[in-house]
Amino acid sequence: MxxxxxxxxxxxxxxxxxxxxxxxxxxxxxxxxxxxxxxxxxxxxxxxxxxxxxxxxxxxxxxxxxxxxxxxxxxxxxxxxxxxxxxxxxxxxxxxxxxxxxxxxxxxxxxxxxxKGSLANELEQEFYLLLEENYQKEFRELQAIYREIIQQEDQHAADDVMSQMLKLDEKRYVLVRDFIKTHPDNIFSIFLANTEIKGSYEKGKELYALLSPSMQQTAQGREVKQQVDELAVSALGVPCPEIQAETEQGELVVIDSLKGNFVVLDFWASWCGPCRQEMKNLRILHKEFAVKGVRFVSISFDDSVEKWKEACEEEQIPWMSLHDKNGWKNSKIRKAMGIQFIPFIVLLDRDGNIIAKNIRRNQLRDKLLEVTEE
Structure with missing residues (x-):
């Protein structure tokens, strides 16, 4: 000893x-x-x-x-x-x-x-109790309903429930925002801000601004600021960052070449179950909006070209299907778009500007109706 x-x-x-x-x-x-x-x-x-x-x-x-x-x-x-x-x-x-x-x-x-003795640790427990009461319970209930509907293969009902789940994300964001606003001078608020950005420049900018100057100057605060600054290139209203990906035949496609159309960019991978489920909704939207000049493009982050091609064969994707040869970890596209999870869908206007990010199901349909009927 x-x-x-x-x-x-x-x-x-x-x-x-x-x-x-x-x-x-x-x-x-x-x-x-x-x-x-x-x-x-x-x-x-x-x-x-x-x-x-x-x-x-x-x-x-x-x-x-x-x-x-x-x-x-x-x-x-x-x-x-x-x-x-x-x-x-x-x-x-x-x-x-x-x-x-x-x-x-x-x-x-x-x-x-x-x-005992760490306010930040106590605030963490306080926040997650708040989240449980005002978000998690409802989310779990909807999640259980969604799983039952998926087994029944009722796609329209599944889209409705998933849309409700996605709306809860905004409720969660409000909880986070208000908590940071109440505790701007605590390190736990930096952690909350960092986890809630989720690829959104607009949300990241708002949350960072709520932190006190002393928290902004910490190493963790500077990391949040760096993340927000990097997301500026994919903010709403700005031109879409350069995206190049390959077809199954190895031909290079530049997304900028699709200007003149509204473009739905669907980022996915073969190993992502929710991505494959999301394509069922995209098939419905494709039938409805392709005739209105909307182009659909799926871009895979698969590390394996073979697995991507195999998934494409299984899904029989009726729109343009491309592959990012850099895979998930090294993808420049993913970094530029601030994609931390998939499925992740981006909508571009006819000029190639980003008009919606991380938008899915009925929210995507409502946005497509809005822009195509203008």
Missing amino acids: MYKIEMLDMRKVRNWILLSLTLLLSCNRDAVYTVSIQGELEGVKYGTAYLRTFGEKDSFLLSSAIEKGRFVLEGVLPEKGRYTLQINRKVLYLFLDGEKIQLKGDYKQLNNSDV
Whole structure:
């Protein structure tokens, strides 16, 4: 046991040296965050507690031996934010913004509610309770109905229910926006803003503006600002970024060549079940609006050309079907359009400008009716 404790102490010294060098080289002294996490656990006597950078498995920032269920993690972190606390095999993802944090509870049932002294962590729990009552319950109910209808193969009914589910996204956005507005000076609000942008320049700009200047200047705040700035090239009303993709025969098609038509861009992949389901609705819309000068184009992010071609054969897509040869991970199209998930549908006007993003089902149909009847 003595050997293990000595090794942990050496690691702690090393961590302190690295953090001290970071602080000496840092220009933003306000970002310095000193924290003490005191743990008192039942159901575990010995082991090790680690604090890591969130999302990075090997980035150990602080460590402490556990003796008779107690440990103390003390040190200097780059800034307040989200971190990973690992206690033996137990892992908690925490928002830390207090100087003195207490963790007390049963090891086997340990969760974020056992953490005291971090307002950001408490706000996270408050928000998700709010979300559960005002969004999640209704969403799950609609989701259950949708699954039953899909089994009955009633596409029109399925489109109606899916449209209701999509409208709930706006309700969720309002909840997020109002929560950030109420808590503009907390790191948890930065996290909310970042997760709710969802490829929308307009929403990202609004949410970022609600953050306090001090939150905007944090590393996490600057990441939100960078994401918003990158989305400016695919904002509503601007020309669609350059999109080039290949046909099954390997011919290159430039979307800009379709100017003069309204264009529905359907981004999908063979492995995406909801994408394949979305095509059932697009078939209905294609029959209704192709005669009105609307062009439909599906662009796949499949990494495998073979799997894409196989899916095209299965779907018998009646409109132009293209493939982004860079696949999902390396797609320049996906980055330019701010696509984080699929299906993702974009509508272009006759001049090639973006007039709607992330629009589906009845919402898409209503928009197509609006623009084609003008």
